[in-house]
Amino acid sequence: MEMMPFNAVAASREPIVAFPRTLRQESPDWQSMVPMLVNGTVRLRELRCSDAPTLLAMLSTEEVSRFISPPPTTIEGYEQFIRWSHRKRAAGHYVCFGIVPAGGDAAVGIMQIQLSPGEPAEWGFAMGSPFWGTGLFVEGAEAVLDFAFDGMGLEQLGARAAIENGRGNGALRKLGAVCEGVIANGLVLNGRALDQYYWTVSADDRPRKKIVWDLRTH
Secondary structure (H helix, E strand, C coil), rough: CCCCCCHHHHHHHCCCCCCCEECCCCCCCCCCCCCCCEECCCCEEECCCCHHHCCCHHHCCCHHHHCCCCCCCCCCHHHHHHHHHEEEHHHHEEEEEEEEECCCCCCCCEEEECCCCCCCEEEEEECCCHHHHHHHHHHHHHHHHHHHHHHHEEEEEEEEEEEHHHHHHHHHCCCCCCEEEEEEEEEEEECCCEEEEEEEEEECCCCCCCCCCEEECC
């Protein structure tokens, strides 16, 4: 969850645990269109450049950014990231959803899935602290996992969380993820190396949820 592809440093991670990225069924053409996912009080949709101001406000606080790769520091930086995410999705390497609360229009966080050649598929998330503890994260995570397994055809997803990140590790455990081991010095922030737990969640090991997929333009 902490290796966000905001910059070149985040993209240079070295995988420690190697699980094959296998597909369990023929996947829909998510490279052409990412559906809107609806679960309870949350909607997840592909990011728009208009989300940049809200993402800047939500993800740049110290309490949110302390355990993720350094996020952009300007609206323009987020706009560049959003355009980059669209290109990577079209190439089949990455999907990034904006987390939109019921009654809102702007994204207050992101949930991502990264597909890198020769590496396990991984997912991650970051959300503004005003929405912590509201249930928004769990509903959003359930929808993204449903999409990863049933929409993209993945069998397993990995995630990383600094050992010190109690909230992040607790969230992964709540979703049914299994801790597979420790990645020594897996995250470097401000010159400080942090050990990470490596978690996996599988398609067959999680409760099934009723997620609504909206394929209309959004």
